[in-house]
Amino acid sequence: MAASLDPIIALTRDGMTAVNSIIVDRMQSEIDLIPQLAGHLVASGGKRIRPMLTLASAMMAGETPEAKANAAKLAAAVEFIHTATLLHDDVIDESNMRRGQQTANAIWGNEASVLVGDFLFARAFELMVETGNIHVLGRLSNASARITEGEIQQLMIAGKPDTDIDDYLSVIIGKTAELFAAAAEAGGMIAGGDDALNNTLNNALNNALPNALKDYGMALGIAFQITDDALDYDADETRLGKNVGDDFAEGKTTLPVMMAYHDGDADEKAFWQRTLGDGDIGDGDLAHAQALITKHDTISRSLAEARRHAEAAEQCLAPFPASPARDGLMEAARFAASRAV
Amino acid sequence: MAASLDPIIALTRDGMTAVNSIIVDRMQSEIDLIPQLAGHLVASGGKRIRPMLTLASAMMAGETPEAKANAAKLAAAVEFIHTATLLHDDVIDESNMRRGQQTANAIWGNEASVLVGDFLFARAFELMVETGNIHVLGRLSNASARITEGEIQQLMIAGKPDTDIDDYLSVIIGKTAELFAAAAEAGGMIAGGDDALNNTLNNALNNALPNALKDYGMALGIAFQITDDALDYDADETRLGKNVGDDFAEGKTTLPVMMAYHDGDADEKAFWQRTLGDGDIGDGDLAHAQALITKHDTISRSLAEARRHAEAAEQCLAPFPASPARDGLMEAARFAASRAV
Numbered sequence: 196m197a198a199s200l201d202p203i204i205a206l207t208r209d210g211m212t213a214v215n216s217i218i219v220d221r222m223q224s225e226i227d228l229i230p231q232l233a234g235h236l237v238a239s240g241g242k243r244i245r246p247m248l249t250l251a252s253a254m255m256a257g258e259t260p261e262a263k264a265n266a267a268k269l270a271a272a273v274e275f276i277h278t279a280t281l282l283h284d285d286v287i288d289e290s291n292m293r294r295g296q297q298t299a300n301a302i303w304g305n306e307a308s309v310l311v312g313d314f315l316f317a318r319a320f321e322l323m324v325e326t327g328n329i330h331v332l333g334r335l336s337n338a339s340a341r342i343t344e345g346e347i348q349q350l351m352i353a354g355k356p357d358t359d360i361d362d363y364l365s366v367i368i369g370k371t372a373e374l375f376a377a378a379a380e381a382g383g384m385i386a387g388g389d390d391a392l393n394n395t396l397n398n399a400l401n402n403a404l405p406n407a408l409k410d411y412g413m414a415l416g417i418a419f420q421i422t423d424d425a426l427d428y429d430a431d432e433t434r435l436g437k438n439v440g441d442d443f444a445e446g447k448t449t450l451p452v453m454m455a456y457h458d459g460d461a462d463e464k465a466f467w468q469r470t471l472g473d474g475d476i477g478d479g480d481l482a483h484a485q486a487l488i489t490k491h492d493t494i495s496r497s498l499a500e501a502r503r504h505a506e507a508a509e510q511c512l513a514p515f516p517a518s519p520a521r522d523g524l525m526e527a528a529r530f531a532a533s534r535a536v
Numbered sequence: 537m538a539a540s541l542d543p544i545i546a547l548t549r550d551g552m553t554a555v556n557s558i559i560v561d562r563m564q565s566e567i568d569l570i571p572q573l574a575g576h577l578v579a580s581g582g583k584r585i586r587p588m589l590t591l592a593s594a595m596m597a598g599e600t601p602e603a604k605a606n607a608a609k610l611a612a613a614v615e616f617i618h619t620a621t622l623l624h625d626d627v628i629d630e631s632n633m634r635r636g637q638q639t640a641n642a643i644w645g646n647e648a649s650v651l652v653g654d655f656l657f658a659r660a661f662e663l664m665v666e667t668g669n670i671h672v673l674g675r676l677s678n679a680s681a682r683i684t685e686g687e688i689q690q691l692m693i694a695g696k697p698d699t700d701i702d703d704y705l706s707v708i709i710g711k712t713a714e715l716f717a718a719a720a721e722a723g724g725m726i727a728g729g730d731d732a733l734n735n736t737l738n739n740a741l742n743n744a745l746p747n748a749l750k751d752y753g754m755a756l757g758i759a760f761q762i763t764d765d766a767l768d769y770d771a772d773e774t775r776l777g778k779n780v781g782d783d784f785a786e787g788k789t790t791l792p793v794m795m796a797y798h799d800g801d802a803d804e805k806a807f808w809q810r811t812l813g814d815g816d817i818g819d820g821d822l823a824h825a826q827a828l829i830t831k832h833d834t835i836s837r838s839l840a841e842a843r844r845h846a847e848a849a850e851q852c853l854a855p856f857p858a859s860p861a862r863d864g865l866m867e868a869a870r871f872a873a874s875r876a877v
C-alpha cells in the first residue's frame with residue numbers, strides 16, 4: 196500500500212483543531228485587512244504538514260498536558276512563519292496562483308502582502324514567547340534567519356542551470372528543510388519535562404531525541420522539496436494546485452533541469468540557457484523543456500533522490516521505540532517522496 | 537540654547553561602539569549579498585536614536601555590568617527591527633532615495649530588500665534570545681506586530697486628506713512610536729537585577745520605571761514622527777537627507793496636509809483630492825501644495841503639536857531623580873520636536 200499522511204493526520208486531529216483555533220484567533224487585528232488577507236491564504240488549505248510535525252514530535256517525546264498546550268502554540272507559530280514566507284515569496288516570484296487560487300498579492304497588492312507577512316512573523320514570536328521556552332525561541336529564530344538565506348541564495352542561482360548540486364541542496368535546505376527540522380525539534384524540546392521523558396524512554400535515548408527529530412525533519416524537508424521541484428514539470432495543475440511550469444517561467448534552478456542540462460548536448464544546453472537563463476521564453480518552450488526532461492528521465496531520477504532522503508529521515512527515528520507517533524512520522528517521510536498531490 | 541542630542545550621544549558613546557560592532561557582526565552571512573545590502577543602509581548613517589534610547593534607559597535603571605552587555609544586544613536588535621522596516625518600507629513606497637542616498641531596492645531590487653529585511657528581523661530575535669529575558673522578547677515581538685499594523689493602516693488612509701486625527705495618531709503610534717516605546721522600556725526591563733535598581737531608586741519608583749520609560753518613548757516617538765511629517769514639506773533635500781515632497785508624491789496622509797485640507801476652501805479641498813487623493817500630480821503641484829501649507833501655517837502648527845507630545849515625554853521622567861541618563865533622555869525629547877535635521 197502507498198505511504199500516506201493518514202496516520203499522522205489521525206494522530207494529530209485533536210491537536211490540529213487546537214492549532215487551527217489559535218491560528219484563526221491570532222490573525223485577528225483591529226486592521227480588518229490583516230485577517231482578510233491572512234485568512235485567504237490560511238483558508239486555501241495547505242496540508243499543514245509543518246504543525247503536524249511539531250505535534251507528532253511532541254507526542255513522540257511523551258508530552259505532559261501542559262506541554263500539549265505549548266506544542267499547539269508552537270505548531271501555530273511554525274505555520275505562521277511558513278505562511279509569512281509564502282506571502283513574501285509570492286511578492287518575489289510575482290506569482291498569481293498558489294494552491295489553485297489567486298495569490299494574496301494578486302488580489303491585495305504587494306504592499307499588503309509584505310506587511311501581513313511581517314505581522315504573522317511577529318505573531319509567531321509572540322506565540323513562542325507564551326510557551327516560556329527560550330531555547331525553542333532560539334531554535335526557531337535561527338531557522339527563520341536561515342530560511343531567508345536560502346531564499347536569497349535561490350535568487351542568486353536563478354537562471355543558472357549549470358548550478359552545482361551542493362548549491363541547490365543548500366538552497367532547499369535553507370528555504371524548506373530548516374523549518375521542517377526546527378518544527379520537529381521544537382516539538383521534541385517543548386515536550387520535555389524530564390518526568391514525561393523518563394516515563395516513555397530511557398535516558399540516553401531521551402537526550403538524543405530532539406536532535407534525532409531535527410535530523411529527521413531536515414531529511415524529510417529535503418525529500419519534500421525535491422519532490423515538489425520534480426512535480427512542477429509533471430503534475431497537471433489541478434493535482435498540484437499551482438501553475439505547472441511556474442519554476443520554468445520564473446527561471447528557478449531545480450534538480451530536474453540541472454540533471455537535464457548536465458546530460459544535454461550543446462543544442463539542449465543552449466535551449467536551457469536561452470529560456471531559463473535569459474528568460475527568453477516563447478510558445479512551445481515549456482513543452483520542449485518537458486520533452487527534454489522526459490528524454491533524460493530526470494523527474495524519476497529526482498524522485499529517486501528524494502526517496503533516498505526520505506529513507507534517511509526514517510532511519511533517524513528507527514532507533515526509538517515503536518509508537519503511533521514515531522510510526523506516523525516515519526510513514527510521513529515515505530509519503531514525502533511519493534506524494535502525487 | 538537649542539535642545540540637542542549631544543548629551544545622550546556623549547552618554548552612550550561607549551555603548552554605541554559595542555552596539556555598532558554587534559550590528560556589523562550579526563549582519564554577516566555566507567550569502568554575501570546580505571552584508572552588502574544591509575551594510576549599505578547601516579553605513580548610510582541614521583542617527584540611531586532608537587538604540588541610544590535603549591542604552592540610556594538601561595543606564596537610568598542602574599544597569600549591572602551583565603545588564604550592560606545585554607542592553608547592547610537589545611539595542612542592536614532594536615536597530616535591526618528598525619532597519620528591516622525601512623527595507624520593507626522602501627519596497628512599499630517604491631522610494632529610490634533615503635538619507636540622501638539611493639535605496640537598497642533601487643540598487644538590488646525588491647526581492648533582495650524583502651528578504652534581507654526578513655533576515656534582519658530574524659537576527660533581531662536571535663539577539664534578544666541571547667539576553668535570556670523572555671519578557672523583553674514578548675515586549676519587542678508585540679511591538680513588531682504593532683509596527684506592521686501601523687504600516688497597513690497607513691496604506692489604508694493614504695490618499696485621504698479628510699482622515700480623522702485619531703486615525704493619523706493611530707498610524708504614527710504604530711509605525712513609529714511603538715518601537716520607541718519598546719526600545720526605552722526594554723532598556724529599563726533588562727537593567728533589572730533588583731540590587732541594581734535598589735541602589736539607585738527607591739522601590740516604588742523602581743517598579744514604575746519601565747512603564748514610565750514606555751510612556752516616555754511613546755510620546756517621544758509621536759513627537760518625532762509629527763516633526764518628520766512636517767519637515768517633509770519644508771526642509772531642503774540636503775538637510776533632510778530625503779526627497780522633499782516624497783510624502784506628497786506617495787499620497788501619504790500627514791498632519792500638515794490634514795490641517796490644510798480641513799481649513800481649506802472648496803477649491804483647495806479639490807486640489808488635495810486631485811493630487812494626494814487621486815494621485816494626479818503635475819508640474820507645479822508640489823509648489824502649490826507647499827503654498828497652501830504656508831497659507832494655513834500648518835508646518836508651525838504641526839510642530840507645536842509635536843512639542844506638546846515632547847513635553848509630555850519629559851513629564852514622564854520628571855518624577856525620577858536627576859541623573860545624566862534621565863537628563864539626556866529629557867533633552868532628547870525636547871530635541872525631537874525642534875530638530876532641523
